[in-house]
Amino acid sequence: MNQTKQSDLIGFTDVAAKLPKFLNKVPHIVSGLKQAYLRTPNTAAGLGLAFERAVKRAPQTIALRYEQQQYSYQALNEWSNQIAHFFLAAGLQKGDVIAVMLENRSELIATVIALAKIGVISALQNTAQRGRVLSHSINLVKARAVIVGEECRSAIDEIRQDLSTAHDHFYWFADQATVEDHGIAPFNYQNLAEKIIPFATFNVPTTQSVKGKDGLFYIYTSGTTGLPKAVIFSNSRWALAYGTYGHILDLNQQDVMYCTLPLYHATGIVVCWCGVIAGSATFVIRRKYSTSAFWRDVATYNVSAIGYVGELCRYLLDAPTSELDQSHRVRKMIGNGMRPTIWQNFKQRFGIEEVLELYASSEGNVGFSNVFNFDNTVGFSPTPYAVVQYDKAKDEVIRDKKGHCIKVKKGEVGLLIGKITKRSPFDGYTDPEKNKAVIMKNVFKSGDAYFITGDLVRDLGFRHAQFVDRLGDTFRWKGENVSTTEVENICSEYPKLQEAVVYGVEIPYTDGRAGMATITLHPNTHLDSQDLSQMYIDFKKNLPAYAVPLFLRVQSQLETTGTFKYQKSKLKQQGFDPMQISDPLYVLLPNESTYTLLDAEIFKNIQQQQYRF
Structure with missing residues (x-):
């Protein structure tokens, strides 16, 4: 745990010194705060309304860029309107839920805007989920329809028979620019790009009837225990983020925001994008994060602001220096998880002036924002x-x-x-x-x-x-929340395992905590090389990649408290040092497909950053 430097503590004089630069933002912030707080649950509010206002302000400004595709605010609005009109004609009503499972691409953005305009809640599926975790997530929200991209179709096909959604309410987007070529839908799916062609491009009449109290998204979180939970993200809550984070970021029509974060998380779909909409700026999205492509993309799209999580920052800082590190116009960034240990180094190396670090959770009611641009604080x-x-x-x-x-x-x-x-x-x-x-x-x-x-x-x-x-039964790894209960349930299904306790452990020079499972075996069984490979196969099949335990510890019996709770705190403290632990230890090394016995040499190499986890 990092110790606070005395210089990190903040008082009145520190804030007063920051006021001159802060005052330049005040008009935009005041405008945002009025929109955020001068509302009631029954006030028209939310993403659909804010986007239509951005269209009026800057119809020909580029709203969205993805790979070679680009759409002006007007064009993106018209595309979204066609999707909205189609679903209205199909009988969808305010408060209905549609499960949306697409990776970061233009069709996802257009769909989310469309559903927001008609008051239909987008249940944003984690594209890494599979099996019963995914079927649980979709059935949990009673989805009336499913919209899936071809890139995610196999995951839906695997669990389709387990879903309660009507068989004729599965819609599909080809994995291409469907505005230009809608493609041919597979059996049992309706081609959404084709279906919307005859529908009108003018604004749907429902946008003004969407109130602050109405749902906008379901965003999934591991919460503290169990399978994923669907968090209700209302239009009112979106308006609060838009009025605060969105206006504090202070973008304008010349700005370009680059987001490589998954858009099924609030940091990407809410925090980064609402700042773009507030300034009628350009939103550049990438399918998946790439360290090698990051600063090249920044140059290609003339990016001026970036969205981040702490892990992303560490990856960029660990990469070899390049002439691209400062040959860009990025001066501000927004996100969360920037570690105090890398904060100054990151700003200096990449020429960043403003780190709008923030704290919020999908389900929580308290938020922080680094409005005064201090270092090493969530604000x-x-x-x-x-x-x-x-x-x-x-x-x-x-x-x-x-x-x-x-x-x-x-x-x-x-x-x-x-x-x-x-x-x-x-x-x-x-x-x-x-x-x-x-x-x-x-x-x-x-x-x-x-x-x-x-x-x-x-x-x-x-x-x-x-x-x-x-705290508790959740830890964060690779920018994702990992539910220990979910992982424990999957681990315990392996035939030889009797019990599993899962927790997060720290690996030097990495952000978050890596998954570790302490397990016990059924009597008269032992783990052989086939088990070490098969466990990885089973875990990978039923868990997102970031939730697969990297470390295993085999004990004859798990220690519990007087109230039969597992001693997770003690296990976390002991970690995975073979010199301190006599139990057998195994590790899933990068790019390996089996667990390897963790000996003193491997442990030393982990400590010395010889492996890139």
């Missing part, structure tokens, strides 16, 4: 929150004699909790029972309620914080 929060003392050993908050939580002092680490109010509601999960588990009541006084973020942060002062770590 400032205008929403009501508290950082309270937390006992990691007991896995619980610390309370005083009256039973109330205790706020940490400036510079100290504690659990971040967000106060639930009318202005900062907790929209929650689709399952009411899961909502109860993340709400803490009677925190500072009788009757108050706070959302438990599950994150440890350091209070830097002046309503600024620094992210430290994630």
